[in-house]
Amino acid sequence: MEKKITLPLDKQTALSLTAGEGVLLSGEMFVFRDAGHKRLFESIKAGKPDIDYKGETIYFMGPCPAMPGQIMGSCGPTTSGRMDKYTPYMFDTGLAAQIGKGKRSPECVEAIKRNGGVYFAAIGGAGAVYSSCVTAVKEICYADLGTEAVRRITVKDFPAIVAIDSQGNNIYEKK
Amino acid sequence: MKRADLSLLTQKIQEAIVSIACNMHPSCRAALEKARLQEDCPTARFALDVMCRNADLAAQKGYPVCQDTGMAVVFLSVGRELILPGDIYEAVNEGVRRGYKMLRKSVLDPVTRVNTGDNTPAVIHTRLTEGDKIGVEIMLKGFGSENMSKVYLLNPAQGMDEAKKLIVQSVAQAGSNPCPPVIVGVGLGGTLEKACELSKHALFREIGSANPDPQLDELEKYLLDKINKLSIGAQGFGGKTSALGVFIEKYPTHISSLPVAVNILCHCSRATSFAI
Numbered sequence: 001m002e003k004k005i006t007l008p009l010d011k012q013t014a015l016s017l018t019a020g021e022g023v024l025l026s027g028e029m030f031v032f033r034d035a036g037h038k039r040l041f042e043s044i045k046a047g048k049p050d051i052d053y054k055g056e057t058i059y060f061m062g063p064c065p066a067m068p069g070q071i072m073g074s075c076g077p078t079t080s081g082r083m084d085k086y087t088p089y090m091f092d093t094g095l096a097a098q099i100g101k102g103k104r105s106p107e108c109v110e111a112i113k114r115n116g117g118v119y120f121a122a123i124g125g126a127g128a129v130y131s132s133c134v135t136a137v138k139e140i141c142y143a144d145l146g147t148e149a150v151r152r153i154t155v156k157d158f159p160a161i162v163a164i165d166s167q168g169n170n171i172y173e174k175k
Numbered sequence: 176m177k178r179a180d181l182s183l184l185t186q187k188i189q190e191a192i193v194s195i196a197c198n199m200h201p202s203c204r205a206a207l208e209k210a211r212l213q214e215d216c217p218t219a220r221f222a223l224d225v226m227c228r229n230a231d232l233a234a235q236k237g238y239p240v241c242q243d244t245g246m247a248v249v250f251l252s253v254g255r256e257l258i259l260p261g262d263i264y265e266a267v268n269e270g271v272r273r274g275y276k277m278l279r280k281s282v283l284d285p286v287t288r289v290n291t292g293d294n295t296p297a298v299i300h301t302r303l304t305e306g307d308k309i310g311v312e313i314m315l316k317g318f319g320s321e322n323m324s325k326v327y328l329l330n331p332a333q334g335m336d337e338a339k340k341l342i343v344q345s346v347a348q349a350g351s352n353p354c355p356p357v358i359v360g361v362g363l364g365g366t367l368e369k370a371c372e373l374s375k376h377a378l379f380r381e382i383g384s385a386n387p388d389p390q391l392d393e394l395e396k397y398l399l400d401k402i403n404k405l406s407i408g409a410q411g412f413g414g415k416t417s418a419l420g421v422f423i424e425k426y427p428t429h430i431s432s433l434p435v436a437v438n439i440l441c442h443c444s445r446a447t448s449f450a451i
Contacts, residue, residue, distance in 0.1 A: 002221075022221050035288075064242045064279045073279070074239040076229075079319045079352050101319075102351040102411060123225040123410060124319065124354035125443050127242040128233035146290060147242075147279050159225055161218055161412065171218065172351055172411055 002159065008055050009096045014118050017162045019169035023120065025158040029057040029099070030140070033078050035148040037086045044089075050141050051150060054094035060101075062147035064127065072134040072153065074127025077101040080119070084108050091115040099160060103172040113168035121163035121171070133158040177307045179257045181266035183451050184309060188270025191313050192247065195445040196239045196278050199230040202382040203358070203419065203444040210356055210409070210416035219414030226409065226442060240443050244278035245315035247271045247297035250376060252310035255303050263309075268295040281318070300372060312379050314446035320357065320439045323349035326371055329433040338363065338435045339394075343401045345437040346418065351411020354441035356419045358382065359402065362436040365426040370434035377422035378440050379448065386423060395421045409442070 005013060007027030017023070030053060032040075043050040060080050064073030080100030087098065088111035097117055101124035104112075112119055122130065136154035143149050163171045199207075207230065211223035233240040249267055253259075275294035283290040304310065325345040329337055342361055349357070362373025386392035398421040408414030419442065428434055 020218055022218070062242065062279065064239045064244060065277055067236075067238055067277060070238070073277075074233070074242040074244075076242050078243070079322070081352060101354065121351075121410060121412075123222050123229070125241045125441055126225045126229035128236065128238040128240060129225055129229040131238060132232065147281070159221075161221060161410075171413075 004157075007057050009057060009118065011116060014096060015116055015166050017118055017165050019162050019165045019171045021162045023160050023162060025120070025160060026156045028152060028154050029059050030150060031059045031061050031063075031153055032142075032150040033060050033062050033148055034082055035145045036142055036150050037083055039142055039145070040150075041086060053090065055096050057097040057099060058090070058095065059099040059122070059153070063131075070131060072131050072137050075130045075134065076125055076127040077122035080104060087111060091117045104164060109164055109168055109170055112164050113166065116166040118162060118166060119164035120160040122158070122160045130158065176256055176258050179259050179263070179309055180451065181259070181261050181263060184263070184266045184311070185270040185273070187449060187451055188249070188267055188311065188313065189273040191311070191447050191449065192271065192274025192278070192315065195313070195447050196244050196315055197237050198234050198445075199240050200382070200444040200446055203442070204230050206382045206419040207356075207442060210419065214409070214414050214416065216408060216412065216414035218412035219408040219410070222409040222412055230443070239278060240445065241317060241441075242279055243281065243317040243319060244275065245317045245445070246282055247274075247294065248314045248316050248375060249297050249299045250312040250379075251299060251301045252304040253301060254306040254308045256307040257309070264299055267297055267299055271295050271297045300376075308450045310448070310450045312376075312446070312448040314378065317441055320353035320441040323353040324374070324436070324438045326367065326434070326436040328367065329435060331431065331433055334433065338433060339398065339401075341435060342398055342437050343405070346402050346439065347405050347407070349439055350407055353439045354443070355407050355411060356409055356416045356442050358419050358440040358442070358444055359398070359421045360438040360440065361398075361421065361423040362438070363423060363425040363434070364428035365434055366428075367434060369426055370436035371438070373424040373426055374436035374438035377424045378438060378444070379446055380420070380422040382420045382444070391423045391425065395423055
């Protein structure tokens with residue numbers, strides 16, 4: 001049976017999660033991927049971050065256009081490793097959790113551990129299932145990036161696995 | 176001589192794209208179901224449950240199976256008896272343009288990173304064949320898996336033993352990234368680009384089908400067994416099934432080399448073929 005988790009993630013819940021556990025996430029999260037991170041970091045460098053991600057969860061995803069009757073098109077996770085170089089800074093400056101797919105660098109695992117964060121693995125390729133979990137979508141910024149723009153979505157019972165927990169336990173390491 | 180109907184080609188390409196974006200190949204769906212039923216690892220089973228549920232939901236509702244609706248890869252076999260009354264590549268790309276209208280546009284300029292806006296151009300491989308038909312094999316190739324693909328140019332002294340080792344190693348290094356259980360296309364021989372083309376074309380084989388070449392068939396079985404023993408499992412969560420199939424194509428090569436290309440496909444084959 002999967003554990004039901006509410007977002008934004010509070011510190012206590014984050015600390016209680018164990019790598020390998022199945023969860024169903026409900027609540028709000030930011031969504032963006034490669035180009036969104038690149039531009040966010042330019043704004044951070046300029047001293048004026050375009051979004052406030054403190055205590056938030058970021059889902060690495062770039063959706064399909066919505067079909068008639070959908071509020072968001074297919075929206076499964078993309079490969080997290082490409083966001084590794086941004087990740088330690090983000091956890092160090094208050095990010096609570098990330099959602100993506102695939103293994104992370106040792107620096108990311110350390111940053112998650114150091115800050116009591118969590119990395120959830122969503123099921124890669126399950127775009128239709130994830131679109132059926134989305135109950136609201138808001139465009140935030142970088143609309144010119146198209147599928148890579150920053151969005152905020154509300155989800156209900158979004159299936160995922162705790163892949164790296166706050167103790168640094170890593171599902172991709174235990175075989 | 177017969178005039179090819181290029182507007183029909185455009186229409187058929189458009190229809191094929193819309194259909195395969197939403198429908199996992201039946202042989203792939205069957206292979207995933209088999210993997211799901213025999214999986215003991217609870218996290219891998221969780222992933223396989225979601226993958227199977229996703230494939231069925233997408234097919235039933237007409238939603239793309241995966242948000243990465245890929246880049247279109249097209250192998251054309253053009254009958255020699257045909258007259259082409261226009262640009263066959265533009266006919267394919269117009270089909271791609273129309274087919275991707277409701278799908279994600281993921282294609283851009285490699286240097287400027289500016290999106291082409293309509294998912295064109297497709298990657299098109301053409302060959303001439305007998306007869307008066309155009310044969311089309313089309314695949315929507317996602318890049319989480321494409322990025323994990325490899326090509327090696329081995330010395331003849333390294334031979335097939337090293338090739339086998341590197342094929343398995345490529346899948347091991349890809350690990351969780353390409354959305355396993357993966358499908359592995361292998362190209363042996365030719366030149367650098369020929370090996371890559373063979374490895375891509377191999378991915379059109381139906382999962383569970385035997386290679387008509389007994390030696391390659393044996394090699395495919397050997398590699399599939401070795402890859403499954405890596406215990407990468409569904410989504411890299413561990414478990415019994417790391418690959419759904421290994422498919423090999425070969426071509427004669429130079430006395431100085433053994434080109435080996437490994438093209439990795441995720442657990443969701445979105446491909447079809449037809450002729451007009």
